[in-house]
Amino acid sequence: MKDYYKILGIKPSATIAEIKKAYRALAFKYHPDKNPDNSLSEAQFKEIQEAYATLSDTYKRGVYDDERWLSGMNSKTKHQEAITPRWLLNITIQLNTSLATMDTHRMSLQALQAYILLILTDAHLGILQQEADKDINNTIITEILKATHKLKINYLPEIEQRLIVLAAGNEEMLQAIDDHVEERMRKARRETLLPYFIIFITLALCILMYFYGRLG
Numbered sequence: 714m715k716d717y718y719k720i721l722g723i724k725p726s727a728t729i730a731e732i733k734k735a736y737r738a739l740a741f742k743y744h745p746d747k748n749p750d751n752s753l754s755e756a757q758f759k760e761i762q763e764a765y766a767t768l769s770d771t772y773k774r775g776v777y778d779d780e781r782w783l784s785g786m787n788s789k790t791k792h793q794e795a796i797t798p799r800w801l802l803n804i805t806i807q808l809n810t811s812l813a814t815m816d817t818h819r820m821s822l823q824a825l826q827a828y829i830l831l832i833l834t835d836a837h838l839g840i841l842q843q844e845a846d847k848d849i850n851n852t853i854i855t856e857i858l859k860a861t862h863k864l865k866i867n868y869l870p871e872i873e874q875r876l877i878v879l880a881a882g883n884e885e886m887l888q889a890i891d892d893h894v895e896e897r898m899r900k901a902r903r904e905t906l907l908p909y910f911i912i913f914i915t916l917a918l919c920i921l922m923y924f925y926g927r928l929g
Contacts, residue, residue, distance in 0.1 A: 715760070715763075715764070716781075717763070717764035717767055717768050717777065718764075718768070720760050720761060720763075720764040721735040721736060721739065721761065721764050721765065721768065722735055722739070723735045725778070725781075727768075729769065732765065732768050732769055733769065736761065736764075736765040736769070739757075739761045740758065740761055740762070740765075743755075743757045743758040743761060744758060745758060776807055779800075779804060779807070780804075780828075796836075796837065796840060797840070797844075798840060798841050798844045798846050798849045798850070798853075799849065801832060801837055801840070801841065801849075801853060802849050802852055802853055802856075804832055805832060805852075805853050805856035805857055805860070806856055808828065808829075808832075808856070808860050809856055809859055809860055812825075812860060812863055822863070822864055822865060822868055823868075825860070825863060825864060825868075826864060826868040826871075826872065829857060829860060829861070829872055830871060830872065830875070832853075832857070833857070833872065833875040833876070833879070838875065838878055838879055841853070841879060842879070842881075847883070850879055850880070850883075850886075851883070851885075851886055853879070854876055854879060854880055854886050854889070854890065855889070857872065857876060858876070858889070858890065858893045861893075861897075866897050866898060866900075869894060869897060873890060873894055876890050877890060
C-alpha cells in the first residue's frame with residue numbers, strides 16, 4: 714500500500730491547506746517541463762498527483778485512512794472512527810465497491826487475500842463476537858464471500874476458517890460458507906478440465922474434416 718503522506722512529505726494529521734501547500738511545492742519541483750527527459754522525475758510527479766488526488770478529497774482520504782490503519786501503517790487519526798462491528802461492516806462493503814471497478818487480471822490476489830485477513834484478525838473477530846450483532850456478522854460474512862469470488866481456490870482455506878469462527882452457532886451462515894467453498898471447488902475443477910476439453914473438441918473436428926475431405 715502506497716504511503717501518500719510520505720510521498721507528499723506531510724503528517725497524517727495534515728490539514729487540507731498543508732496538503733495543498735506540499736503538493737504545489739513538489740509538483741513545481743518534479744514537473745516534466747522542468748525535468749525534460751527525466752523518467753524518474755516523471756514517475757515521481759505521477760505519484761505526487763496520485764497522492765494529492767486522494768488526500769485532497771475528504772471521502773477518498775477517509776477511505777484511504779481506514780485502509781491504511783487496517784493494514785497497520787499507522788495509528789488511528791482524527792478522520793477515523795473507532796473499530797466497531799459497524800465500522801468493520803463498512804470496510805467490507807467498501808472493499809466490494811472497490812473490487813467492482815478493478816481489473817481482475819491486474820489485481821494482486823495475494824494482496825486481496827491479505828486485506829481480507831486483516832479484516833478478519835483475531836482482535837476484530839473478538840469485537841464482532843463480543844457485540845454479537847447477528848445481522849452485522851451475517852452481512853460481513855456475505856460481503857467477504859462476495860469478495861472471494863476474485864480469488865483462486867488456493868487462497869480460500871484460511872479465510873474460510875476465520876469465517877467459520879465468526880459464524881459459530883449460526884447454521885444458516887455455516888451452510889452458506891460451505892456451499893460457497895464447494896461451488897468454488899467445482900468451478901476450479903471445471904477450469905482445470907476446460908483446456909483438455911477444448912483440445913479434445915479440436916482434435917475431433919480435425920479428424921472429421923480429414924475424413925470428410927477424403928470422402929469428397
